Amino acid sequence: RLHSRAAFLGQTDRLLQASEQQIAYTAAPMSEVWRRLATRSGFRNMPLLRDTVAGLEQQPFADAFAAAVEGAAQRGLLTDEGRRLLLEFADGCGGYDLAGQQRQIRHYRQCIAALQEQAAQDAALRGRLYRVMGPAAGVALALMLM
Numbered sequence: 001r002l003h004s005r006a007a008f009l010g011q012t013d014r015l016l017q018a019s020e021q022q023i024a025y026t027a028a029p030m031s032e033v034w035r036r037l038a039t040r041s042g043f044r045n046m047p048l049l050r051d052t053v054a055g056l057e058q059q060p061f062a063d064a065f066a067a068a069v070e071g072a073a074q075r076g077l078l079t080d081e082g083r084r085l086l087l088e089f090a091d092g093c094g095g096y097d098l099a100g101q102q103r104q105i106r107h108y109r110q111c112i113a114a115l116q117e118q119a120a121q122d123a124a125l126r127g128r129l130y131r132v133m134g135p136a137a138g139v140a141l142a143l144m145l146m
Helices: 002-026 030-038 047-055 061-074 080-092 098-145
Strands: none
Touching: 002 030, 002 047, 002 080, 002 098, 030 047, 030 061, 047 061, 061 080, 080 098
16 A cells, blocks of 8 residues: 555656646646646556546536545545645645746645655555564464464
8 A cells, every 4th residue: 555655646746747847838727738648648547637637527627636636545545644735736726827836836746755755665664564574473473383
């Protein structure tokens, strides 16, 4: 689960980076940018993008994005902090001019990168712990059975 969480945050960072670039070049609204990204091969399998774009049929971007974030949190891909952070991002979407949107995306990319780094460290630490605990538990069980 920790590895999945770190991977999800990495995908989210890539998605926001691509969004920032698309906004800079096209000045398109976020809903259009995400629809375009959903057609690119490198982004098609991203659950946050897929779920957000699916929600755009009935909702504005911020609501569709918030619903996608809630779905990711329910699947265990986000901690409470990650969920809160992305919901804050959703609240600010479309509320700024072009430069403001780019600043907002950069700010949240930095926050997401910090969360991703923490998730990767936690996954590595727990992975080592589980690898050590496995043989140690086997030895303890063998000693108990003697």
